[in-house]
Amino acid sequence: MKLYSYWRSTTSYRVRAALNLKGLSYETVLVDLVAGAQKDPAYITLNPAAAVPTLVLDGGAVLTQSMAILDYIDATWPEPRLIPTDPLDRARVLAVAHSVALDVHPLNNLRVVLALDAKFGATSAQKSAWMQGWMAKGFTAIEAHLAPNTPFVSGDAPNIADLCIVSQMYNADRWKVPLDAFPNLARIAANCMAVPAIMAAHPDNQPDAKEIK
Numbered sequence: 001m002k003l004y005s006y007w008r009s010t011t012s013y014r015v016r017a018a019l020n021l022k023g024l025s026y027e028t029v030l031v032d033l034v035a036g037a038q039k040d041p042a043y044i045t046l047n048p049a050a051a052v053p054t055l056v057l058d059g060g061a062v063l064t065q066s067m068a069i070l071d072y073i074d075a076t077w078p079e080p081r082l083i084p085t086d087p088l089d090r091a092r093v094l095a096v097a098h099s100v101a102l103d104v105h106p107l108n109n110l111r112v113v114l115a116l117d118a119k120f121g122a123t124s125a126q127k128s129a130w131m132q133g134w135m136a137k138g139f140t141a142i143e144a145h146l147a148p149n150t151p152f153v154s155g156d157a158p159n160i161a162d163l164c165i166v167s168q169m170y171n172a173d174r175w176k177v178p179l180d181a182f183p184n185l186a187r188i189a190a191n192c193m194a195v196p197a198i199m200a201a202h203p204d205n206q207p208d209a210k211e212i213k
């Protein structure tokens, strides 16, 4: 398998973590989002949304959309489970995962930040306020869904919702979102990062990671 990925991409981080948790090996193909490599015509033929991740299976099938990729991975290699099979647990876990993937992440995407600048002349401080404001709003809703005493979203092992949380919390740290009001999110992210398979997927551990001051 080949995973088209960018180190700081939270959607790539989710998929890297899932592949690692399942013990699957894959080749990483680097897509430099800051340099605009996602808009390269050759890459667009793989992923018309000009975004990472893209997973190309050994047989050549091309998968896009991180949540669909996670679903495919979990259906194909069921252990350890990332999406619960019990309908109620599944609905609860997916609600948390989708709160990150569908409500928070799209407002914080690179193309959105670039458009704030290009279309409206936003300053660095205004861009930070945008990122911090939308993350805090989304996190407030998610925090209220989380149990105060479980190591992960649903029990003792990370699932799809935990992978969405740990990756979004990386972005929150990057944009200096105040996190005092989100102890459950902070605990879950810390517990995820103590799992070697997830830590191996962390942006800083990717081949394209850069030292940024």
Ligand SMILES: N[C@@H](CCC(=O)N[C@@H](CS)C(=O)NCC(=O)O)C(=O)O
Pocket (backbone or CB within 6 Å): 008, 009, 010, 011, 012, 033, 038, 050, 051, 052, 053, 064, 065, 066, 067, 101, 109, 110, 111, 112
């Ligand atoms: N809903 C898509 C979003 C993919 C996405 O937008 N990824 C970001 C990186 S986290 C990206 O490639 N952004 C490129 C850009 O905004 O130009 C998914 O979950 O795969």
